[in-house]
Amino acid sequence: MTNIFKQIVITEYGSPEVLHVVETLLVQPEVGEVLIRVSAVGVNYSDILRRKNQYFQPTPLPYVLGAEAVGVVESIGPEVSDTVQPGTRVLAILPSGGGYGEYVRAPAQFCVPLPPSISDAAATGIFVQGSTAQLMVSQLAKEIKGKTVLITAAAGGIGSLLVQLAKQGGATVIAAASSEDKLTVAKALGADVTVNYSVPQWGQSVREATQSKGVDIAFEMVGGTVYEQTIRSLAQGGHLIVYGCASGVQGQIHPEYFVDENITQSGFNLAFYITSQMSVWQEALGMVIGQIASGQLKIKTPKTFVLTDVAEAHRQIEARMTTGKVVLTA
Numbered sequence: 001m002t003n004i005f006k007q008i009v010i011t012e013y014g015s016p017e018v019l020h021v022v023e024t025l026l027v028q029p030e031v032g033e034v035l036i037r038v039s040a041v042g043v044n045y046s047d048i049l050r051r052k053n054q055y056f057q058p059t060p061l062p063y064v065l066g067a068e069a070v071g072v073v074e075s076i077g078p079e080v081s082d083t084v085q086p087g088t089r090v091l092a093i094l095p096s097g098g099g100y101g102e103y104v105r106a107p108a109q110f111c112v113p114l115p116p117s118i119s120d121a122a123a124t125g126i127f128v129q130g131s132t133a134q135l136m137v138s139q140l141a142k143e144i145k146g147k148t149v150l151i152t153a154a155a156g157g158i159g160s161l162l163v164q165l166a167k168q169g170g171a172t173v174i175a176a177a178s179s180e181d182k183l184t185v186a187k188a189l190g191a192d193v194t195v196n197y198s199v200p201q202w203g204q205s206v207r208e209a210t211q212s213k214g215v216d217i218a219f220e221m222v223g224g225t226v227y228e229q230t231i232r233s234l235a236q237g238g239h240l241i242v243y244g245c246a247s248g249v250q251g252q253i254h255p256e257y258f259v260d261e262n263i264t265q266s267g268f269n270l271a272f273y274i275t276s277q278m279s280v281w282q283e284a285l286g287m288v289i290g291q292i293a294s295g296q297l298k299i300k301t302p303k304t305f306v307l308t309d310v311a312e313a314h315r316q317i318e319a320r321m322t323t324g325k326v327v328l329t330a
Contacts, residue, residue, distance in 0.1 A: 006330075007101035008310050011062045013053040016311035016318075019065075019100075026103060029077035034084055034108050036092055038071040041099045042124030043305075043313050043326040044157070045246055050097070051314065054248070056269070066099020068092065068127040070120045071330075073111070080108040089114050091123050095274060100310060102330045112285070115293045122292060125157060125299035125325040130288035131281060132243065132270050133161035136219065137169065138284065140241050140266050145170035147216040150206060150233055152226055153246065154191060155182035155323040160300045162219050163189045168296070174206055174215060176226075178320055185300065185323050197222075203229035214238060227251030236261050243268040300324020 007024045029035045047065040049055040073088045084090060090113055092099070092106040114123050137144065149166045153159040154175035166173050167190035174193045175186035183194035193209045195202050206229075207214060214235030220227055221244030228251045231240060242265060258265065273281040291297035303326045305313040316322050 005102040006307065007064055008066075008307065009062050009064055010051055010059075013051065013059070013061075016051070016314040018051065019311045019314065021308055024101070027105065029075060029080075029105050031078045032080060032108055033077045033105050034073045034080060034090075034092075034111055035075045036069065036071040036090065036104050036106055036111075037074050038069045038099070038102055038104055038330040040070045040120035040124050041066050041101075041307070041328040041330065042068040042128065043310075043317065043328060044068075044128045045244065045317065046128070048314055048318060057271075064098045064100055066097055066101070066104075066328075067094050068124055069094060069099035069104050069106075070114070070123045071104075074103070076108070083113060084108045084111045091126055093127050095271070100307065100328065102307070112289070115289070117293045118289070120329075121301040121304060121325070121327045122299040124327050125161075125301070126285065126288055126292065128270065129157040129161055129299070129325060130292070130297075131273075131284045132268070133158050133165055134284040134288050135270070135273055135281065136241055136243060136268050137162065137165045139280070140268060141166075141217050141219075141239070144217060148172045148174065148210055148213075148235075150174045150176060150215040150218040150230060151186075151191075152176045152197065152218070152220045152222050152230055154186040154194075155300070156221075157300070157325045158221070158243070159219070160185065160189055160324050161297065163191050164297055167191070171217075174209055176202065176206070176230075182323055189298070189300075197226050197229065201229070203233040206233040210235070217241065219243065221246055223247040223251055224249035225251070228253050231257065231263065234261065234263050236263075238263050240265040241268060242266070301327055303327070304329055 050059040090111040093110040149171040175191035176195045220230045223245030224247045
């Protein structure tokens with residue numbers, strides 16, 4: 001094992017050009033930690049927000065992005081349980097970052113052994129995308145059987161899982177995305193109706209698909225006019241679940257509309273469950289791993305980049321050129 005490894009570090013905030021490949025001295029794991037030789041790293045929209053220092057938590061500098069990494073445990077520090085030993089292939093959950101590298105030190109308690117049936121690339125979709133989608137459906141949407149559900153960004157990492165989970169739960173799924181190619185992806189995953197939200201007033205198409213009633217539940221993470229049209233697509237008494245604002249543009253809609261239509265809005269933040277409701281999050285994580293391992297849930301991984309091409313991966317996500325999960329291979 002080499003004493004030097006490559007890592008992607010940001011020392012300033014800004015465009016993808018601030019992502020620099022540096023060579024770093026390998027440090028052995030401390031108490032409760034393991035050292036992992038990384039094979040695949042998940043790229044999430046939160047990484048882009050952190051790169052710009054627009055995440056809901058401040059990003060310290062220097063900083064290594066990457067909240068989830070898959071690899072094999074090389075060595076362990078003191079007081080590590082028998083479930084994570086050298087040679088164990090794991091998904092490492094990294095709330096403080098560090099995944100963009102050839103090696104990463106991670107708390108053993110946040111390392112999940114993986115079954116052989118889940119590929120490295122698919123495993124990177126378990127933590128952020130998988131547990132987010134599962135928790136939103138089970139904790140916020142609750143009973144969706146027989147409901148009509150609208151999902152924006154339906155071909156994205158989380159959206160593609162929401163389409164599958166909502167359909168499996170017995171909902172009628174309306175998938176919305178920004179291109180026909182993305183809608184084709186959503187349709188293949190089980191969406192009943194697809195709507196292109198690059199078309200003005202696309203919310204009217206959603207209304208028409210529901211015989212003017214509107215949808216019962218909507219999952220939204222784009223913001224701006226997509227957020228506004230999503231709200232206007234809800235039926236009276238409908239429930240909006242917001243889990244991001246990828247466009248960076250705030251939606252503008254008068255609060256009185258919520259009153260008139262008796263609409264409720266919930267926000268979702270995965271960090272809340274990890275820090276405050278860990279047992280609920282762990283249960284959701286276990287469910288996702290089981291569903292992926294059995295083939296019930298599919299992780300879309302059409303975009304894979306080598307670690308040193310991380311800037312291009314960020315550019316394509318920001319340009320909305322990707323569908324499903326985006327992965328870096330070390």
